[in-house]
Every structure is written in structure tokens, then in C-alpha cells.
Amino acid sequence: MALLENTILLGILASTIAGLFTGIGAIPIFFTRNISEKMLDTLLGFAAGVMLAATSFSLIVPSLEYSGNTVKGAFITAAGILIGAIFLDLTDKYSPHVHLLDKRSEGASTSLKKIWLFIIAITLHNFPEGLAVGVGFGDNNIKNGLSIALGIGLQNIPEGLAVALALVREKYDVKKAFLIALLTGLVEPIGGILGIGLVSIFKPVLPFILALAAGAMLFVISDEIIPETHNNGHEREATYGVIIGFIIMMILDVTLG
Numbered sequence: 001m002a003l004l005e006n007t008i009l010l011g012i013l014a015s016t017i018a019g020l021f022t023g024i025g026a027i028p029i030f031f032t033r034n035i036s037e038k039m040l041d042t043l044l045g046f047a048a049g050v051m052l053a054a055t056s057f058s059l060i061v062p063s064l065e066y067s068g069n070t071v072k073g074a075f076i077t078a079a080g081i082l083i084g085a086i087f088l089d090l091t092d093k094y095s096p097h098v099h100l101l102d103k104r105s106e107g108a109s110t111s112l113k114k115i116w117l118f119i120i121a122i123t124l125h126n127f128p129e130g131l132a133v134g135v136g137f138g139d140n141n142i143k144n145g146l147s148i149a150l151g152i153g154l155q156n157i158p159e160g161l162a163v164a165l166a167l168v169r170e171k172y173d174v175k176k177a178f179l180i181a182l183l184t185g186l187v188e189p190i191g192g193i194l195g196i197g198l199v200s201i202f203k204p205v206l207p208f209i210l211a212l213a214a215g216a217m218l219f220v221i222s223d224e225i226i227p228e229t230h231n232n233g234h235e236r237e238a239t240y241g242v243i244i245g246f247i248i249m250m251i252l253d254v255t256l257g
Helices: 002-030 036-064 070-093 112-137 140-167 172-202 203-229 235-256
Strands: none
Touching: 002 036, 002 070, 002 172, 036 112, 036 172, 036 203, 070 112, 070 172, 070 203, 112 140, 112 172, 140 172, 140 235, 172 203, 172 235, 203 235
16 A cells, blocks of 8 residues: 555646656746757657657557557557547647647737647647556556656647747746746646545556556657647658657666666
């Protein structure tokens, strides 16, 4: 019982720290606003690669293992991935949502309505990441949980920078832009608590829940992050960013194991 409580507390702490990494990413705006689009696209590509590796090795592979690596288990994992992606798709489609990074090229509106849409978009984007961290810890699997939290923390750094830059370029006070970027990551502990609760209550369907979180993560990677890195003519740099991010996270995953 004590081990379970410690794991739950560790999961909440890890998802909180991963969310705080958005604030770390926003720190450069205190020193410069002249961060090139090429650099930002490369960093975001790196973030996508890190997320992809964390999803693969810490959610999908464990889902298959908990299913006994059987054909039936593979179908359970496949169903979870598909349903997780569909859920994010419907959330994206029917919520007041604007793409997280579109404002880099379009210019953010200064109206209160647009700003709140912007914040809601970021919140929706970060929630499934916190959910994935919680699911990773939910079966007392500290290694998987830490791996996912580390991966999401790393990918939150360039996202926090992108958010803060978008606000500063629209004449927002630097401190206010930093705080908004920081706060957008703090939705992740909420997802983390939900993820831990899901696994704790519905442990018999753990493979499906792991796959559900993986599907949500894959949707975010493919629908949100990668397309945004290809909008400014830096596709090749962003692609190498994905590859390097994947490799680094793969090595970290093995090291943590």
C-alpha cells in the first residue's frame, strides 16, 4: 500500500515537473526575441521525435507486453491506439480550438477572445501528455513513468518557447508571456492524476489504457507538432530534429531501464 501511495505521489510530481518545463523553454525571451524560425522548427522536430520514442517504448511496447504479446493483445493495443486518436480528434474538432503554433506566422490577435482561445488550445494540447505520464506510473512502473515524464518534459521546452515568443511578438509584457507559457504546462498534473486513477481503478484493462494514451500522443505528434514544423520551408532540418530526438530518447529509455 505504501509503495502504491509513493508511486502515485511520484507520478503527480513527475507530471508537474514535466509541465513546468514549458516555463524553462520560455526563459530565453528574457534575453532575446530573435530566435530564428529554422531553430524553432528544428527544436519542435526534436520534441516530436522525443515524444514519438516515449510513446513507442513506454506506452505501446508495455501495452503489448501486458497483453502477453499475443495476437489478441495486439488487437487490444490497436483498438486503444485508434480510440485514443479518435478521442483527441473529436476534442480538437468540437472544442474552441486554434492550433498551438499557427500564430508564429499569422500573428496573434490582441483581443481577449483570441487570447483565451490560444490558451485553451495549449491546454487541450498538453492534457493527453499528462495523462500519458499518469498511465505510465499507474501500475507502479516507475521506469516507464519516468521515461515518459522525461520525454514530455524535453518536448515541452521548445513548445514553451514557441508560446512565449508568439505572445511577446504581439506586444505582451515579457513577464506575462513567461507566466502564461508556464501555466499552460500545469494542466499536465491534472491529466497525470486522471491517468493514475484510470490504471489504479481499471487495472485489468491496463493494456488498453496504455494504448489509449499512446493513441492520444500519436495524434498530437502527427496532427499538431510535425505539420507546424513544415510551414516555413525548414522541413529537412525539422526531419533531422525528429530523428535525433527519437534516438536520444531511445538511448535514455534504455539507460533508465
